[in-house]
Amino acid sequence: MERVVMKFGGTSVGTSDRIRASAARVADEAAKGHAVAVVVSAMAGETDRLLELAGAHGGALGQVETDVVLTAGEQVSAALMALELGARGLKAQSFLGWQARIETQGPPGSSRISALDAAPVLAALEQGIIPVMAGYQGIGPDNRLRTLGRGGSDLSAVALAAALGARCDIYTDVDGVYTTDPRIEPRARRIPAISYDEMLELAAQGAKVLQTRSAEMAKARGVRLRVLSSFSNDPDAEGTEVVDADLISERRIVSGVAYARDQARIGLLGVSDQPQAAAEVFGALADAEIGIDMIVQGRSRDAGTVNIEFTVDRRDLHAALDVIDSAASGSGARDIVHETGLAKVSIVGIGLNRRADVARILFRALGEKNIAVKVIATSEIKISVLIANESVELAVRALHSAYGLDAAG
Amino acid sequence: MERVVMKFGGTSVGTSDRIRASAARVADEAAKGHAVAVVVSAMAGETDRLLELAGAHGGALGQVETDVVLTAGEQVSAALMALELGARGLKAQSFLGWQARIETQGPPGSSRISALDAAPVLAALEQGIIPVMAGYQGIGPDNRLRTLGRGGSDLSAVALAAALGARCDIYTDVDGVYTTDPRIEPRARRIPAISYDEMLELAAQGAKVLQTRSAEMAKARGVRLRVLSSFSNDPDAEGTEVVDADLISERRIVSGVAYARDQARIGLLGVSDQPQAAAEVFGALADAEIGIDMIVQGRSRDAGTVNIEFTVDRRDLHAALDVIDSAASGSGARDIVHETGLAKVSIVGIGLNRRADVARILFRALGEKNIAVKVIATSEIKISVLIANESVELAVRALHSAYGLDAAG
Incomplete structure (x- = not known):
């Protein structure tokens, strides 16, 4: 049974309708006989709203408590997704950072994952339950909540996929990685396949479609990564695969x-x-x-x-x-x-x-x-x-x- | 050193200004030399907003996940209060249900507290840290989040006060318990002191100022309870004390x-x-x-x-x-x-x-x-x-x- 981690970004869970559409994709994937785990971002705009709330109380001075505020965003979207999957007759269960045992180190606000004990998530998968993990969060050495920095939900998804030996599909509001930002250059093309290193550099140099550390971790742990649109009718036909350089047939000087x-x-x-x-x-x-x-x-x-x-x-x-x-x-x-x-x-x-x-x-x-x-x-x-x-x-x-x-x- | 649990309801943490005002009261109480622990509700309106979100995904069918959604409300307000206390130079730390080890039993959505291990909160108090506990929440036997039903933050506060041997001050948007709802009868009077049993019946019969189970628990555990306004300039001069019947001097037939x-x-x-x-x-x-x-x-x-x-x-x-x-x-x-x-x-x-x-x-x-x-x-x-x-x-x-x-x- 192939394992798949499906990660949905903020716009893909931004409204009740979008949660329903994303849940439908999860149901489709499960219907193919795959063992599916889901990772979600906060609903679009929610992290900014929470950050503003924390900012009104000197948030920057108390980054650990700001992290506690911020993690509420993914907590809500994970539980909503689990609810929606349940309403579709699937068994699903939310996993928060402290429940999925995602250990982090480094400063609050931009912690890095140091360990992920996949046992609780695996136990759910083995019972036919779809685990829905709150992205962007883990716990620090003090057993308090931490966030992984902007785009950290991608990192959560790749880390979970690595721990599960799963493929990782990142669903977002664009249908893949483009040669450049289509809002600036309408002639930009979708890149069907890109190497980990190029993805990493594009992300590091400002492309927002995937977080740098996620590409890094995918490369280091050999996770098969795809970037797909949750808005497209047939995401499998589109998207960008992030793979080893020698698997890319198209020879080009510049990718993006x-x-x-x-x-x-x-x-x-x-x-x-x-x-x-x-x-x-x-x-x-x-x-x-x-x-x-x-x-x-x-x-x-x-x-x-x-x-x-x-x-x-x-x-x-x-x-x-x-x-x-x-x-x-x-x-x-x-x-x-x-x-x-x-x-x-x-x-x-x-x-x-x-x-x-x-x-x-x-x-x-x-x-x-x-x-x-x-x-x-x-x-x-x-x-x-x-x-x-x-x-x-x-x-x-x-x-x-x-x-x-x-x-x- | 006298221990005090200060509980702030939804309107008392409903805006950044209200959080600041409530934090100022905590600072005043701490300045008196008391060991203060804080319990907060969700920001006013937040529980309804979250309940509506959950409802859009068949919330009632998945009450455990609905509880995960709802607990985010108190998580945010607890961290915001801890931030604000920190910004005032006080040491403070948020405690979520799973961190304060509040064990619950019974159905999700209206669980009851079965055990509260005060050790983590006590350890914080002993280090001069003000613990800010998220009200209304605990964990179930499955180690997942649970809520205690409407008004459950009062229950959290009374349970914490009982465990700490503390006085419990419930700050709300009215300055005490009234003979009836002043919105209906402008001649309603504040009751300076009321017995546990009367408080319990008033709450059970519809008075919204204090939750029934809180009055019950306060009676059973002998917690000294006060209902105070967080909007008043001198809350100590007002309020209602909830005490044993034989401590009430005023003899009256009907209290409310x-x-x-x-x-x-x-x-x-x-x-x-x-x-x-x-x-x-x-x-x-x-x-x-x-x-x-x-x-x-x-x-x-x-x-x-x-x-x-x-x-x-x-x-x-x-x-x-x-x-x-x-x-x-x-x-x-x-x-x-x-x-x-x-x-x-x-x-x-x-x-x-x-x-x-x-x-x-x-x-x-x-x-x-x-x-x-x-x-x-x-x-x-x-x-x-x-x-x-x-x-x-x-x-x-x-x-x-x-x-x-x-x-x-």
């Missing part, structure tokens, strides 16, 4: 173009060229859980010093500057500068590292549109450029076209 | 007038006069968890048979008739009739049983207003009459005045 708006650039000018100086700053930022990106180090006007630049999310800028103000004294930076109103546009593809003209195509495409590149950062399978926020759409369309991703006709 | 609208009367006509017949019917109703009230048995036109009449809540009428249709065949009732549009008005007082003219006053007062009494039922400390729904206000005011409860001037 991702973007992330509202980035900020921070420059530490005239820092000591001894690596300890940079290590101190980045260590302090890491301790403060501030994600940094696109690090470049360049020549300074003063001997024995360098300029270090990196980007952070705009909303982390002030926290980052605070951390640097304390830490950077040790590094002796001559000056600390920052710039906002920036965006990151990235091309991702497993073929990138094999093609020498990739960078030329990139600069030519952006140059033709007079888009200035402020920073560039590369990895094996991606190139990111930092540009002005206002040029995002133009850059995405130009790169989508330049790398031959536009749909024919 | 309660009412419950939307009652239905069911009549089983021509039932065998052998007690087994009635036992079968009432047993089946009890098995179906349908509360029955005001049972009267009268003469039937046929020899060897009796007429049995009783009342149920209007919303239980159809369920009750279904149960009777199956069960009553054995009792051989000649006919089953029912009537709706009825209300119950009750007078409650520990002096009732000492005064012979109580019934005369009642019939005279109702007779003067031409209010027909359909059924009358009495106990040691209460008399209830069943009348037409439309006469409730008139009857309440007439009885309030007849028993000398109207406020002077």
Whole structure:
């Protein structure tokens, strides 16, 4: 009996009608003779509503209690889905984070799953019960509730699938992973199959369809992953499979173009060229859980010093500057500068590292549109450029076209 | 160090402002040097919203999952209160039903507390942490969440107070227990002190300020109970103390007038006069968890048979008739009739049983207003009459005045 984890995102359980439609898909899958487990997000908008409630009482100061508030969202949608499955004559049972024994570590608000004891869920499956697990939540070492960060329900689903040896189908409001955001480029195409690494980079560079850590975990645990639409009439005919790179037959240089708006650039000018100086700053930022990106180090006007630049999310800028103000004294930076109103546009593809003209195509495409590149950062399978926020759409369309991703006709 | 359990109802945590005001009261109490534990209801309106969501998915068919939905309400308000106390510089921690180890038995939706292990809450108190317990919830024998029925947060508070040997202050949107509903009779007076038994009867007969089972438990466990307003500037100066009867100095016949609208009367006509017949019917109703009230048995036109009449809540009428249709065949009732549009008005007082003219006053007062009494039922400390729904206000005011409860001037 094949095991399937079906994960439904916020819009797929956003209303009573959507819960009914998603429950119908679960019923279809169960009717095929599969052993089905379900993972749900909170109803669309609910997490924001709860976050606002917590914010009114100094939520950020008490992240553990904020997590207790937030987990209520998935608790409700899991129980509603179990109710709806029950109303359809199926046996179903909700499992909250503490009942599914999802242990987490790390800071509240963005904990990571450290262990998932599948025994309770397996016991339900063996009794013919469909377990409906509340996504996004687990318990911390103090036996209190924790959340896994935005998009964490995907992670819950992949972790459960890995523990069960199951296939993982992620149902969302789009019918798969696209070469870029179709709201910006109508000629974007659905990618039928993509490698774990590309998926990971696309997610990391701003594509919102699947959370980075989920792709990472799917790769590490060998979980067969699909991204499907819960709105489509025939989701099996559509969707994107996330698989090992060598299983992808289509050879292409670039798989997709991702973007992330509202980035900020921070420059530490005239820092000591001894690596300890940079290590101190980045260590302090890491301790403060501030994600940094696109690090470049360049020549300074003063001997024995360098300029270090990196980007952070705009909303982390002030926290980052605070951390640097304390830490950077040790590094002796001559000056600390920052710039906002920036965006990151990235091309991702497993073929990138094999093609020498990739960078030329990139600069030519952006140059033709007079888009200035402020920073560039590369990895094996991606190139990111930092540009002005206002040029995002133009850059995405130009790169989508330049790398031959536009749909024919 | 005196221990105090402070319980805040739905309106007292209904908005961020109300949560702040209630948190300020907790801070005041803690500043007096008391060891304070808090119990909260869901934010006003939240339980109804969640119940409606569950209802859209056949909630009544899956009462255990409905309970999982409903408990989210108190989970959120408990964490918000803990956040707000934290923002005020106090140490506080939320305790959900499964964390406070509140074990329950009985049907989901109206479970009763069978055990409360105070150890986790006590451990918090001993570390100077204010425990904020989610009311209305516990866990069942299957280790899944359960709710305690409407008003169940009062029960949570009394049970916690009993376990801690604490005083229990119930903060609500009225400043105490009144001689009757002030919305119906503006001359209603606050009762400074009332006996457990009277409180229990008033609650059972429809007064909404405190749940019946809470008064019962407070009496059984000797918990000092106060009902206070969280809206008043000086709640200590107001409120109602619920105490042993012999601690009440004021001697009065009737303490209050309660009412419950939307009652239905069911009549089983021509039932065998052998007690087994009635036992079968009432047993089946009890098995179906349908509360029955005001049972009267009268003469039937046929020899060897009796007429049995009783009342149920209007919303239980159809369920009750279904149960009777199956069960009553054995009792051989000649006919089953029912009537709706009825209300119950009750007078409650520990002096009732000492005064012979109580019934005369009642019939005279109702007779003067031409209010027909359909059924009358009495106990040691209460008399209830069943009348037409439309006469409730008139009857309440007439009885309030007849028993000398109207406020002077």
